[in-house]
Amino acid sequence: MGILVSILVGAIAGWLADLVFKRFSFSLLVEILLGIAGGFVGGWIFGRSTGLLDNILTSFVGAVIILGIAALIKGSRRTV
Numbered sequence: 001m002g003i004l005v006s007i008l009v010g011a012i013a014g015w016l017a018d019l020v021f022k023r024f025s026f027s028l029l030v031e032i033l034l035g036i037a038g039g040f041v042g043g044w045i046f047g048r049s050t051g052l053l054d055n056i057l058t059s060f061v062g063a064v065i066i067l068g069i070a071a072l073i074k075g076s077r078r079t080v
Contacts, residue, residue, distance in 0.1 A: 009052070010035030013059030021067045038063025 011028065014035030039055065042062030049058045 005052070005055075006036060006039070007032055009055045009059050010039060012056050013038050013063050016056075016060050017063035017067055020064055021071060034063050034066060035059050038066055041065055 010032045012035065014031030014033070017034060017038065018031055036059070039059035039062055042058035042060070042065075043049070045062065045065075046058050049055050
């Protein structure tokens with residue numbers, strides 16, 4: 001059951017992060033992976049979260065951080 005919840009949380013967080021960064025448009029699979037990776041990053045920054053909403057918010061913030069770094073790297077390549 002934990003894997004299914006992680007996929008669901010990752011899908012929601014990745015989709016929300018993709019809405020924030022409109023210049024990226026990813027497939028559902030990439031959004032799920034982004035949300036799961038965001039969960040690791042958010043968990044590393046904020047510590048362990050307890051509830052479902054806490055997990056979604058933590059994963060969302062982590063995914064936004066990942067997309068923000070990707071946007072900075074992609075933006076720096078354009079100017080070079």
